[in-house]
Amino acid sequence: MIESTSISKNPIVIIGSGNEECIIQLDTEFQCDQKYLTEYLYLVGGSGVNCTLRLINTGYKVIPILPLGRDAIGQKIRSLITLENLCKDSDKIKLFINSDHFFIKNVKTAKATIIVDKKGHRTVFTERNQSSCFFADHVDTCIRFFRQETIPENQIKSIIIGHIQADHPNNNPENPGAITKHLIKFFQGCHIFTNLGHSQIYMGIRFWESYLKQVTIFQLNVSEIRNLFRINGYNDNLYEIVTWLYKKRITTVITMNQAGAIGIFNRNEKGIIYSPGYHIENFVDSTGAGDAFMAGIVSRLHNKSDFGIEELTNAIERGQIWATYACTKLGASQACPNQEEIEKYESEIRENHPAPTQVLSIDDAKKYINSMLKYTD
Numbered sequence: 001m002i003e004s005t006s007i008s009k010n011p012i013v014i015i016g017s018g019n020e021e022c023i024i025q026l027d028t029e030f031q032c033d034q035k036y037l038t039e040y041l042y043l044v045g046g047s048g049v050n051c052t053l054r055l056i057n058t059g060y061k062v063i064p065i066l067p068l069g070r071d072a073i074g075q076k077i078r079s080l081i082t083l084e085n086l087c088k089d090s091d092k093i094k095l096f097i098n099s100d101h102f103f104i105k106n107v108k109t110a111k112a113t114i115i116v117d118k119k120g121h122r123t124v125f126t127e128r129n130q131s132s133c134f135f136a137d138h139v140d141t142c143i144r145f146f147r148q149e150t151i152p153e154n155q156i157k158s159i160i161i162g163h164i165q166a167d168h169p170n171n172n173p174e175n176p177g178a179i180t181k182h183l184i185k186f187f188q189g190c191h192i193f194t195n196l197g198h199s200q201i202y203m204g205i206r207f208w209e210s211y212l213k214q215v216t217i218f219q220l221n222v223s224e225i226r227n228l229f230r231i232n233g234y235n236d237n238l239y240e241i242v243t244w245l246y247k248k249r250i251t252t253v254i255t256m257n258q259a260g261a262i263g264i265f266n267r268n269e270k271g272i273i274y275s276p277g278y279h280i281e282n283f284v285d286s287t288g289a290g291d292a293f294m295a296g297i298v299s300r301l302h303n304k305s306d307f308g309i310e311e312l313t314n315a316i317e318r319g320q321i322w323a324t325y326a327c328t329k330l331g332a333s334q335a336c337p338n339q340e341e342i343e344k345y346e347s348e349i350r351e352n353h354p355a356p357t358q359v360l361s362i363d364d365a366k367k368y369i370n371s372m373l374k375y376t377d
Contacts, residue, residue, distance in 0.1 A: 016162025163197020
């Protein structure tokens with residue numbers, strides 16, 4: 001029996017990217033030096049926007065802090081947020097989103113162009129965000145505003161940290177990663193969920209090790225986490241990475257496309273969770289699937305003061321459902337389901353997914369991880 005989501009009155013703070021997405025969908029495989037006749041679809045995306053829209057559509061209260069300018073794209077994103085469930089009984093959050101603090105003055109919202117070919121492969125071109133040099137001050141201003149004027153301190157229970165382009169060393173050579181590091185320190189005592197983007201991954205695992213020990217759940221896909229380790233010269237073998245994270249006591253979820261997901265939770269002797277992937281017959285586009293996965297995990301754990309291996313297993317399974325649904329839609333946050341729709345989808349897809357989630361010891365997990373390499377290489 002599927003357990004319905006228990007919606008919390010406590011808002012979730014989401015800090016991440018936001019941009020316009022120009023989707024170019026091809027009916028063939030993409031190759032360089034070719035000409036294509038196609039159509040352009042203009043949507044919105046970015047880690048912060050994606051998580052925000054997925055959670056508010058399922059009834060959660062969200063405080064989004066995004067790198068948006070007061071331009072047509074920024075106004076469009078704000079309209080999408082305020083039109084949904086977020087503001088039905090959340091006048092204080094609505095006050096923040098409709099205030100002057102929601103936008104960054106004198107900047108233009110970034111754009112991304114995404115080519116999706118016949119096989120679902122993605123090629124992403126991202127515009128440098130003009131807000132990078134202003135985003136740290138924007139985050140501080142927003143937090144100060146909603147904590148002093150709208151939301152009491154003790155109501156904030158969870159925070160999602162997504163891709164923060166301003167953290168790239170090119171934008172802050174003297175203090176790379178400053179915003180993410182500040183947020184992890186500032187929100188100690190809350191659940192901190194991190195899904196780092198390429199600007200943060202650029203520094204490598206050695207840079208982030210001590211900070212990741214302080215977060216609740218760290219999530220990346222298999223390509224991203226291999227790159228995170230490879231940057232510092234570590235072995236990028238998936239089993240070696242899982243073993244390293246387990247020994248370092250960093251609770252992690254690694255998504256692996258159709259191979260499923262691995263959870264690492266070393267508070268138990270059997271602390272490796274292997275959740276097989278779903279076969280998606282109507283696959284369209286994987287853009288934003290990682291953000292959907294994170295939103296699904298947060299939807300399950302947001303209300304928990306603490307959680308064990310069983311709760312994390314259930315959260316990973318829900319993340320799989322949310323990510324799978326995202327792959328059936330074009331774009332990162334197009335047509336986000338409401339609570340009824342996602343529960344109906346979960347009932348349908350589980351009927352055709354007999355493979356059970358397994359909880360294993362680190363040694364027993366090796367054969368499963370090695371068998372996944374054909375999907376992850």
